Amino acid sequence: VLAHAASDFFERASPAPSPEQAELRDGLLDDPAHIDPKYLYDALGSSLFTAITLLPEYYPTRCEAEIFLRHGQDIARHVGPVQSMIDLGAGDCVKAERLFARLRPTHYIPIDISADYLQTAVERLRLSYPELNVTPVGQDFSQVLALPAGVPEAQRLFFYPGSSIGNLSPEDAHAMLQRIRAQCEGGGLLLGVDRVKPKQVLEPAYDDALHLTAAFNLNLLRHVNTVLDADFDVADWRHVAHFNSARSRVEMHLEALRAVRVCWPGGEREFRAGERIHTENSYKFTPQAFSDLLQSAGFHDIAHWSDSRGWFSVFSARA
Numbered sequence: 001v002l003a004h005a006a007s008d009f010f011e012r013a014s015p016a017p018s019p020e021q022a023e024l025r026d027g028l029l030d031d032p033a034h035i036d037p038k039y040l041y042d043a044l045g046s047s048l049f050t051a052i053t054l055l056p057e058y059y060p061t062r063c064e065a066e067i068f069l070r071h072g073q074d075i076a077r078h079v080g081p082v083q084s085m086i087d088l089g090a091g092d093c094v095k096a097e098r099l100f101a102r103l104r105p106t107h108y109i110p111i112d113i114s115a116d117y118l119q120t121a122v123e124r125l126r127l128s129y130p131e132l133n134v135t136p137v138g139q140d141f142s143q144v145l146a147l148p149a150g151v152p153e154a155q156r157l158f159f160y161p162g163s164s165i166g167n168l169s170p171e172d173a174h175a176m177l178q179r180i181r182a183q184c185e186g187g188g189l190l191l192g193v194d195r196v197k198p199k200q201v202l203e204p205a206y207d208d209a210l211h212l213t214a215a216f217n218l219n220l221l222r223h224v225n226t227v228l229d230a231d232f233d234v235a236d237w238r239h240v241a242h243f244n245s246a247r248s249r250v251e252m253h254l255e256a257l258r259a260v261r262v263c264w265p266g267g268e269r270e271f272r273a274g275e276r277i278h279t280e281n282s283y284k285f286t287p288q289a290f291s292d293l294l295q296s297a298g299f300h301d302i303a304h305w306s307d308s309r310g311w312f313s314v315f316s317a318r319a
């Protein structure tokens, strides 16, 4: 009875960590420390990202919109008929909505890690497009890509805009493209990709004069405090972003301004002044490198269009 009572006590005192808590703890104890970029997107983080897309320095969103505006007809011709449009990381669903008139899907399946954010957008869409069959899915599709029952198998188009694929490691991007391909045999993929360019353009896009990207990065620590019950103080950290040209990626880090000890239930980590936590990679591609990646994941009939400055590309490929 005593042994039972004791184990009961310890279970209540330190319950087993959730998978998210275990992932965060392991990343913080690693050398160098890292935190998965998905923790950038709590409610405030998602709003900050929307604000970032309006910054003069953050060109990708405007470049992609320009491509759809200038080349929409060609793109729609290459994509062909669409029954179901599956929107990966749909957010406010605005990017897909702009393509409805051209692609004319009958089913729209927006998938996003933040189900709450999606719900508001879906209510709006149902009012504006009463004919469209809308099935929202709250899912972290970086791990599994499970479509709800009832999504027609023919003429599926996966839509993955914004160069979100660039936030995955090359291995994870390849695996993700393979998972997508397996789900749209006979259909296709339409996605946005940010291109390699001088660091004088890349770095301000990730370190803007209004410090919105700094707030976006620092806010991740508050999200971690909530999930892990940790005691990060954002005032102890500063945002750092730089282009790592050898690895063709912009990296975001948080750098300790002074020696800091961070504690959470069952653990702690000390950081020296100047020590960093790696929080995001944003890979930049040449059109050739991205075509090769699509081909190696099994896609064919690959086409791409660019904005007038050649800063961003939209790819269409068949599965």
Ligand code: AVI
Binding pocket: 052, 060, 162, 163, 164, 165, 166, 167, 205, 206, 213, 280, 281, 282
């Ligand atoms: C969502 N993702 C494509 C953005 C990017 O450009 O890598 C996230 C971001 N990070 C800092 N600014 C924007």
